[in-house]
Amino acid sequence: MRVVWNIALICHAYFICTSSAQPGSSKLHDGWWAYKDVVQGSFVPVPSFWGLVNSAWNLCAMGKRQSPIxxxxxxxxxxxxxxxxxxxxxxxxxxxxxxxxxxxxxxxxxxxxxxxxxxxxxxxxxxxxxxxxxxxxxxxxxxxxxxxxxxxxxxxxxxxxxxxxxxxxxxxxxxxxxxxxxxxxxxxxxxxxxxxxxxxxxxxxxxxxxxxxxxxxxxxxxxxxxxxxxxxxxxxxxxxxxxxxxxxxxxxxxxxxxxxxxxxxxxxxxxxxxxxxxxxxxxxxxxxxxxxxxxxxxxxxNIHFSKQGPHCPNNRAVRPQYRVNQWLLK
Missing domain, CATH: 3.10.200.10 (Alpha carbonic anhydrase)
Structure with missing residues (x-):
C-alpha cells in the first residue's frame, strides 16, 4: 500500500508541475520516459507508467491497438x-x-x-x-x-x-x-x-x-x-x-x-x-x-500455411490456409 501511495504522490507532483507550464511545453517532456529503472535521483516513468504520468500519453495505457505484440x-x-x-x-x-x-x-x-x-x-x-x-x-x-x-x-x-x-x-x-x-x-x-x-x-x-x-x-x-x-x-x-x-x-x-x-x-x-x-x-x-x-x-x-484457421471479420472473405515458415520456429 505504501509503495502505491508513494508512486501516486510522484505522479500527482508531476501533474502539478506540468499543469502550470506554458502552452506547448509538452514537447519538453517528449523524452521524459525510460524502458527500465534509471538510478539518477529522480522519477522517470518506465512503460507501465507511460500512460499515467502525462495525459497526452493516455493511449499508452488505454489504447486498443497498441504495439508491440x-x-x-x-x-x-x-x-x-x-x-x-x-x-x-x-x-x-x-x-x-x-x-x-x-x-x-x-x-x-x-x-x-x-x-x-x-x-x-x-x-x-x-x-x-x-x-x-x-x-x-x-x-x-x-x-x-x-x-x-x-x-x-x-x-x-x-x-x-x-x-x-x-x-x-x-x-x-x-x-x-x-x-x-x-x-x-x-x-x-x-x-x-x-x-x-x-x-x-x-x-x-x-x-x-x-x-x-x-x-x-x-x-x-x-x-x-x-x-x-x-x-x-x-x-x-x-x-x-x-x-x-x-x-x-x-x-x-x-x-x-x-x-x-x-x-x-x-x-x-x-x-x-x-x-x-x-x-x-x-x-x-x-x-x-x-x-x-x-x-x-x-x-x-502472405505466408501460405497447410491448415485452416479462423476468418478475420474485418478483412476480405478469404479462406485462410497456413504453412509455418521454418526459420521462425527455430
Whole structure:
C-alpha cells in the first residue's frame, strides 16, 4: 500500500508541475520516459507508467491497438491479396547520421536522399524517416515483437511516414494511415555472414563513435537493398508507435526472414551507454516495450500455411490456409 501511495504522490507532483507550464511545453517532456529503472535521483516513468504520468500519453495505457505484440502463428490469417513490398531508392546510395539517443541506435537519412516503400498492405507511399535498433542484454531477448512467446536478440525498425497525405513525420505520426514500420528480426550467428548494411553500422570503427548519449557519426554510401532479407513474405497488422505518446497510426510489416550479426557486434551494442560520459554507465540494452494485448485485431500474412484457421471479420472473405515458415520456429 505504501509503495502505491508513494508512486501516486510522484505522479500527482508531476501533474502539478506540468499543469502550470506554458502552452506547448509538452514537447519538453517528449523524452521524459525510460524502458527500465534509471538510478539518477529522480522519477522517470518506465512503460507501465507511460500512460499515467502525462495525459497526452493516455493511449499508452488505454489504447486498443497498441504495439508491440506477440505474434502467435495460430492466429495469423492468410491473405492472398497481400502483394510484395516495393522499395524505391531512386538508384542512389543512402547517406545519414547515426545517433546514440540514450534509448536507441538511430540512423536518420539525409533529407536529400529519398527512400520510400509502397505496395503490400499500404495504400500510399511512405518515406523513410529513421532506422532504429532494439537489442537485449541476452540473446534470448531484445526484440520488441515476440513470435509464439519467444524473443530474438534484436529488432531493426524502419520507420516511414505517409508522404502522400502529410508534409512530415510529426504531422503523420498523429494522423490516420500516418506511419508504416518495417520490422526485421536480428539473430546472432557464427556461421551466417553478417548483414552488409548492419555491418557498416556496427563495425568497430563506426559503433565506437557513438558510445555515449548525444554522440553522432555520419555514414555515407549505404545501400538500402542490403538491409532487406531476400524474401517477399511478411506479417502485417495495425498498431501503434512503441514510444510515448503511443499514437495508434502505424501499419506494421514484419519481414519473414531475419538478418544476422556477429557476437562481437552484439557485444558492441551492449557496451553503448544510455548516459553522457560523465555519468554512471548504464547499458542501452533491453530497450523494448513489453508486448500489448492483441484484442480484436487481425494479423494478416502472405505466408501460405497447410491448415485452416479462423476468418478475420474485418478483412476480405478469404479462406485462410497456413504453412509455418521454418526459420521462425527455430
Amino acid at each position: 506477440d505474434i502467435e502463428t495460430s492466429h495469423m490469417i492468410f491473405d492472398p491479396y497481400l502483394t510484395p513490398l516495393r522499395i524505391n531508392t531512386g538508384g542512389r546510395r543512402l547517406g545519414g547520421t547515426m545517433y546514440n539517443t540514450g534509448k536507441h541506435v538511430s540512423l536518420r537519412p539525409d533529407k536529400a536522399y529519398l527512400v520510400n516503400i509502397s505496395g503490400g498492405p499500404l495504400g500510399y507511399s511512405y518515406r523513410l524517416e529513421e532506422i532504429r535498433l532494439h537489442f537485449g542484454s541476452e540473446d534470448y531477448q531484445g526484440s520488441e515483437h515476440l513470435l509464439n512467446g519467444q524473443g530474438f536478440p534484436g529488432e531493426v525498425q524502419l520507420i516511414h511516414y505517409n508522404q502522400d497525405l502529410y508534409a512530415n513525420y510529426s504531422e503523420a505520426v498523429r494522423s490516420p494511415h500516418g506511419i508504416a514500420v518495417v520490422t526485421i528480426f536480428i539473430k546472432v550467428s557464427l556461421s551466417e555472414n553478417p548483414n552488409t548494411f548492419l555491418n557498416r553500422m556496427l563495425n568497430r570503427d563506426t559503433i565506437t563513435r557513438i558510445n555515449y548519449k548525444h554522440d553522432a557519426f555520419l555514414l555515407m554510401g549505404l545501400n538500402m537493398g542490403d538491409l532487406y532479407p531476400d524474401t517477399t513474405r511478411y506479417i502485417t497488422y495495425e498498431g501503434s508507435v512503441t514510444i510515448p505518446p503511443c499514437y495508434e497510426t502505424a501499419t506494421w510489416i514484419l519481414i519473414n526472414k531475419p538478418v544476422y550479426i556477429t557476437q562481437m557486434q552484439m557485444h558492441s551494442l551492449r557496451l553503448l551507454s544510455q548516459h553522457e560520459p560523465y555519468k554512471i554507465f548504464l547499458s542501452m540494452s533491453d530497450n523494448t516495450r513489453p508486448t500489448q494485448p492483441l484484442l480484436q485485431r487481425c494479423i494478416r500474412t
